[in-house]
Amino acid sequence: MSSINNTIASYQQKLAISRLGLWLFFASDAFMFGGLLITRFYLLGNKNLNLDQTLGLLVTSILLISSFFMNRAEVMVSQGNHKGFITSLVITILLGISFLVGVVGLEWGNAHFGPGDGAEGAVFYMMTGMHAFHVLTGIIFLGLVLRNGLNKKYTAEKHYAVEASANYWHFIDVVWIIYYPVLYLMGTM
Amino acid sequence: MKHFTIVSILVILLTVFVYVLLQAVGLLPTQASSQAVIIDQLFDIHIGIISFLFSLIVVFIGYSFIVFRRNKLLPDEEGQHITGSSKLEIVWTLVPLAVVIFISYLGAISLAETRKIDPQALEVKVTGGQWYWSFDYPDYGITSDALYLPVDRQVKLSLTSMDVIHSFWVPEFRVKQDVLPGENLVKELRFTPIETGDFMVLCAELCGGAHAYMNSPVKVVTEGEFQDWVDEELGNFPQDPESLGERLAKNNGCFGCHSVDGKDGVGPTWKGLYGSEKTLVSGEKIMVDEEYLHESIVNPNSQIVLGYPANVMAQNYSELFTDEEINNIIAFIKSLE
Amino acid sequence: MKSFMSTGIVKGILYQITGSFMGAGILGGIRALMGLSWKTEPAIVLGGLVGAIGFMVGVGGFKDWWKMALGEEVNEASQVFGEQGLKRYFGFSLDHKVIGIQYGILSMVLLVLGGSLALIFRVELAQSGLQILNFVQFNTLVGLHGMVLIASILMGIAAMSNYVVPLLIGAEDMAFPRLNAFSFWIAVPASIILMSSMLFGGFETGWTAYPPLSVRGPMGIQMFFLGVFIVGWSSILGALNLIATVLTMRSKGMELFKMPIFAWSVLATSIISLTATQLIGLSFQLVMFERLFEMSFFTPSNGGNPILFQHLFWFYSHPAVYIFVLPGLGIISELLPVFVRKPLFGYKWVAMSSMGIALTGFLVWGHHMFTAGIEEYLRVPFMYSTLLVAVPTGVKFFSWVATIWQGKARFPVPMLFVLGGIIVFLLGGLTGPPSGTVSTDLHLHDTYYIVGHFHNTMFGGFIFPIFAAIYYWYPKITGRRMSETLGKIHFYLMTPSFFLMTFGQMRIGLLGMRRRIADYDPAMGFDFTQLLITIGGYLIAISILIFFYNLIVSAKKGESATGNVWNSRSPEWDILPSPAPAHNYAGIHFNVVGEPYDYGLKGSKYVELAQVEAQSKESDE
């Protein structure tokens, strides 16, 4: 057995363990998001929050598109397409930032209630705030990946950091896909 | 097989012994409500099951240690190689399963029994606050700080709280219900006292500070005595401002924090309050006059007396009382030389 | 002096203090710039948070991750050779055995702190009337006693799992050594923050922190919330690591159903901590935000609902009680066969019963809320599910009895604690069903009966087993045995005192003694029993003092024990020398060739050195 083979095998094994770890983390985090979801239904039942529909649709589309570009970035790095990888990554980050601006910058200012205004305010700011916090950490991870990508640290074979932050990004996206209808669409006034 | 016969006999003996012992000790307070009788029947079943399971396991272990102990001459002796038996495992999964389903079934029945509704029930509105109980009899228009109940008639309590969660519990009645703040969270509790006598409502949910002292008397009396009490409360009560004020203060829990005999409480005593000089937290010195008392009641945080906490006294007394009522309370405080 | 200052923990604490002041200062500064006045509550929260991060920076917890984030190479954990000697226990180390012992030390420190708090308020309760404490102090002591000891349990099970699991399954270390060290160290500032709640006015809510009470009272509650929140993260990350370790790092040939049974209970426990812990974190966070930003989740006058908190809180805190006991029950199942020299009866059933307890444990939280005014239709289903837990627990008990039956038992100190654990936990478990049926719980809820119930379950499920584990694995850690005589004194003093304490608690509880009251009515006639409870508590403390003496002195003076002291079949005794070498099985491979607990079967083996293979590999390279 050569030592090169050995390191590849051990890299593969470590990769498998890291993937498992990441998914366990998602499982754990999902319980927290689930708890907020339950809070929303428990306190507000079938009540509509009467939010700005255009803005909601806009930020949701932005996040969905960003997930698409994130996926492109991951595919490209595994194909060794350095330039395409960097471009897609930058687009993802920019879209992520616009999502934050949309939710925290515009929606929070727009909403017809503040965090202290009854259960609606509390639930709305908590859910969007918690999600925005995750988007923010996601952007920070992507920023680090971008920095290292520019320094050519990733190869077609070894790019677990890209994969991990991509999965994290998709995870946040999925959370929003559930939160969006629950906050914006469902319920009667 | 011989071993199992002996063990079974021992288990039965110990079960009976433990059960009789526990019954003899007198585990529960007197049964003063019909609900207590029902609940204690379930307690009996539980005590039986506990005695049996405890004996079962302890006897098997103890017997094995004594009878199958190591031979002194063979210090390295090993046990037999028995790895398990699926048949046994299934038995001791299914039998306890049946037992617990049966207990739950009994539990559900017992719960339903305790909640039987009598349309003739006496209605009482119970209000809990830090740290007092107040009882309203809407049928009679009486408010009292002690719970008077006629014996052998169901009562229906509607419970609500002024501030935090409390819990209504009379050990002799067995039943307990948390008392929640919020108009949409008024809870109901029904029971039928079956024994006359003096009991205590105890607040069973930690509610801060004087939680330990949040007790009020419960007096279960005969139907006739109850009627006498109602008449007395309704008719013969003096109507001068001081007495009215005293009643208001009593029924709204002021005495939970303020004493009238000079003792220190959560809040300053009212004895000799009127006309005295007080130092406020702000350093200002003031004379206690009517205006100050009024302000202290409707807006307690506006002047905090030195040495006492802010934010403790409720802020909504101005909504609770009419101006006249507040004047009555002030008149009462003035009377406490 | 210089070397003292550079010890990880000292540096960490200094950084934490600095961080706390910085955090508080930054907030004050920002508010000042916005023209607002100083406000203590947000300042201490931010201060606490920044302080905890400061601690991690100080201790060196971020160093490698920072490098990784910048894309630099870091050493493999197995290539890192940390400090040696005693000092390694006080700094950042990646070795799971060191971390296990660090967890153990923290657990014992918290046990003494939390236990001493109980000793203080027990003096107050020894007679009716108020003697030495006022209300706030009493309530703070009770609540902190509960939570500090729960933290102690979480640290204690982490200690056992960290030290033992990799050894049992033949792994070189945990799956994520850096995360492992991080999970431990973050618990240190968290414990400091938790204790500091006493400095900020205490709190008056008990460990359950129900709003609206917790929304109003003194602001020490914020430190309590923050401390528990961070301990929660420590426990989530630790659980993640343990699951990954058990699932992926087992030695060759060790199928899941051939693992030592303790690994199963750790797996079951970790599944609960990984997921449910988020909910206590969330519920506490919501109250923190309600206090800080006036967001109304739980105050009815502003649209909230206090029952919601109880649902969120107990969704964790009930499963949490199974977090506390499963590892302890695992220890019992692990040690019992060794000392009765018989196979564990029904291995697979015992393994699956851990999973069964863990999973049914998720369905029963409502039994803490039978009187709380939850939706009427929920009480009966929760009663059924609650009693259902008795079934898998029963499987464990009956299997233990069958294991003992006809065994050739020997009774060294660890075995005594195993037996004590079985009996005490049996009493704790059996007192559960009366609280689990709604109508009887109407009487029992919030009385000392419940207090008696859970001291029994927690002592039987954790305190006794962890003492068994310490006496049992001590030679593996130090190469020396603890004194048998002192150990026996410890056991024979602690057990009866414990019964004195909890039987007293249950007795007065049934008669009407409420929980969390600083004073009780002398007319109820509890004074004498209360005095006995206090005496029981102090005797327990004395026995534990003897244990600590034994623990420390034996490290130097104990009888030396380097071989397979207990004649056990599991790999860490069968293969490894004592004390266990730095990288566990590095260089020695073993194969699983039999069942883990085939005691009494002549010539059978669980594990075997894979010498031949190892040599041929070497010659290959």
Ligand code: HEA
């Ligand atoms: C280690 C911790 C631990 C464990 C393992 C348990 C185990 C159980 N607990 Fe306990 N419990 C606590 C810790 C624990 N508990 C704590 C800390 C509180 C208080 C929280 C607070 O308010 O501060 C509490 C409170 C508590 C309550 C709420 C009481 C109240 O406040 O009103 C209830 C109610 O149902 C309950 C029930 C049970 C049951 C049914 C079990 C079962 O799991 C027990 C199962 C075991 C057995 C039954 C024995 C062995 C089985 C057999 C021999 C088989 C055959 C048995 C039968 C057929 C019955 N517990």
Ligand code: HEA
């Ligand atoms: C593992 C958990 C655990 C442990 C070990 C204990 C141990 C003890 N507990 Fe308890 N307890 C809880 C968990 C635990 N407790 C919880 C969760 C609550 C609920 C809190 C709440 O309601 O919010 C509670 C509540 C509780 C109450 C109810 C309070 C009330 O509601 O009013 C009481 C009262 O008797 C009590 C007593 C004791 C005593 C006397 C001990 C003794 O066994 C302690 C023995 C002492 C030690 C273990 C420390 C060792 C000390 C030394 C070595 C001495 C060295 C130091 C000096 C001499 C200063 N505890």
Ligand code: CUA
């Ligand atoms: Cu009200 Cu306790």
Ligand SMILES: [Cu+2]
């Ligand atoms: Cu529970």
